Amino acid sequence: MRVDAPARWSSRARQLRGHCVTEVGTHGKHLLVATSCDLTVHCHAMIYGSWQFGAPGMTLRKPQRQVRLRLRTVEREAVFFNGPVMELLTPEELAAHGRLTRLGPDVMSDTFDGNEAWCRLFLDAQRETGDAVLDQRIVAGIGNIYKSESLFLTGILPTRMVSSLGRQQVDRLWNMARHLMWRDARRSGPIVTLDDPLRRDGDRHWVYRRRGRPCFRCGTRIEMVRQGELRRATYFCPTCQV
Ligand SMILES: [Zn+2]
Numbered sequence: 735m736r737v738d739a740p741a742r743w744s745s746r747a748r749q750l751r752g753h754c755v756t757e758v759g760t761h762g763k764h765l766l767v768a769t770s771c772d773l774t775v776h777c778h779a780m781i782y783g784s785w786q787f788g789a790p791g792m793t794l795r796k797p798q799r800q801v802r803l804r805l806r807t808v809e810r811e812a813v814f815f816n817g818p819v820m821e822l823l824t825p826e827e828l829a830a831h832g833r834l835t836r837l838g839p840d841v842m843s844d845t846f847d848g849n850e851a852w853c854r855l856f857l858d859a860q861r862e863t864g865d866a867v868l869d870q871r872i873v874a875g876i877g878n879i880y881k882s883e884s885l886f887l888t889g890i891l892p893t894r895m896v897s898s899l900g901r902q903q904v905d906r907l908w909n910m911a912r913h914l915m916w917r918d919a920r921r922s923g924p925i926v927t928l929d930d931p932l933r934r935d936g937d938r939h940w941v942y943r944r945r946g947r948p949c950f951r952c953g954t955r956i957e958m959v960r961q962g963e964l965r966r967a968t969y970f971c972p973t974c975q976v
Contacts, residue, residue, distance in 0.1 A: 762874025783817030
């Protein structure tokens with residue numbers, strides 16, 4: 735493997751040369767690339783980073799100055815643009831990594847643990863559901879679009895307190911998020927949550943970014959509320975969601 739890495743990795747990055755990638759995994763929105771020299775590349779794109787994959791020497795779709803990391807093997811190349819989190823971890827650092835160890839169960843994982851997610855959710859039950867769903871310490875992986883869409887499709891009003899939710903309702907919410915995310919993961923292109931027959935005029939979502947427009951199910955105008963410390967936007971139908 736050949737590595738073009740940030741200057742701060744200099745001595746560690748040299749250890750990667752000539753080694754191979756042994757496993758690529760995710761936990762929530764974190765990407766972990768394990769290598770044969772026991773170092774693990776950890777990246778998180780937040781909301782502005784992105785990856786490009788292809789054959790070695792591929793034409794980059796963004797300017798060189800936006801390249802943060804470039805991993806090249808004999809057959810494949812992976813380029814990370816603009817990502818704010820990018821580090822090279824020893825096994826000990828990986829095991830003790832604050833952010834990763836605090837993450838809740840990965841909603842897309844085959845071994846997703848609904849009991850653990852339920853317990854983590856109810857550690858702070860006096861909280862709005864739309865805020866809690868985005869908290870990666872409760873369940874890892876759900877982003878802002880899937881949050882609004884999953885809440886709409888399970889009929890849960892985002893401003894409801896967590897304490898008012900039942901276990902079956904919460905399980906349906908995680909299952910819906912997993913279903914939408916895996917469906918998108920199996921096809922290329924942008925996130926699409928809306929069923930195909932309803933997709934007219936470029937619509938891709940049931941409620942996300944549709945404030946003031948009619949609900950596809952009942953015609954009520956879609957509303958938006960800002961939630962949590964970061965004031966993230968949540969879109970919802972005040973009739974379909976209770
Ligand atoms: Zn509606």
